[in-house]
Amino acid sequence: MTTLTVTINGRSYGPTEVRDELTMNDYLREYLGLTGTKFGCGAAQCLSCAVIVDNPDGSSYTSPTCIVPATSFNGKSIRTVEGHAKNGELTVLQKAFIEHFAFQCGYCTAGFLNEGQVLLDRLARKRVPRADLEKTIAEALDGHLCRCTGYAKYHEAVRDVILADPQRYLL
């Protein structure tokens, strides 16, 4: 057993005693009821289970949760799909997903949303040339698997959000 304290969507959870082999996915879904984070392949290969990890320096990255122990997130600050909207107002990226019909069954959506938001946060910190945008989006989203809509609409949604605010995201 290990003591776990983790900040999720700005709220501190713990300290809680958890089994060392408890996955972060089970901690989120079964302990906290945060079922927006999905369990997909169970091998960190589809990334439907990905959450955002926020570094103290303001940068962020995504991490799978299905095979990662909850204790490895001790002391960290993460964001899940439940943490994006504020006071019932969806984020720009969430609205773009809906407007583009980016998802259908929705199983991969939380992972794509987190990955897309990390990309937006990264570009806001370090902008890229317009000519590199397609490659940047493709590389950022590539690990995530979707079996409904064939990816195109997710890519279009992310691209539209960036192109709608070029001074923020592009050089």
Next chain:
Amino acid sequence: MLECGNALVPQVVIGQAQGGFAMGVGQALLETLPLYEDGPGNGKWTLGQYVVARGSDLPLRDLEIEVLPPVDADERPKGIGEVVMIPVVAALVNAIFDATGHRFRALPVTQAMIKGVLT
């Protein structure tokens, strides 16, 4: 190009067509479920062995899908989705035949199989 009857939500039809295209690419080039002890029935397979199409496997910017109007105004929706896969598989395998002169008779046609007939 497809005709699905009366499209109730055109954006969903396009999404299903794009997804069906991706699954067609997977069936033609990537996805395999072999029989016997080393196959997925051994319970140890993951997406590492059962490889499905990623965004980088697909022509996301160059895929053009045209939904034809219903052949009959009173026609009911006929369904879509997996239907899209069918011509994609044939088109890809025919394209491989055009490029290599070799007619593959089993799916998926992997990179290793194509290299095998080129040497």
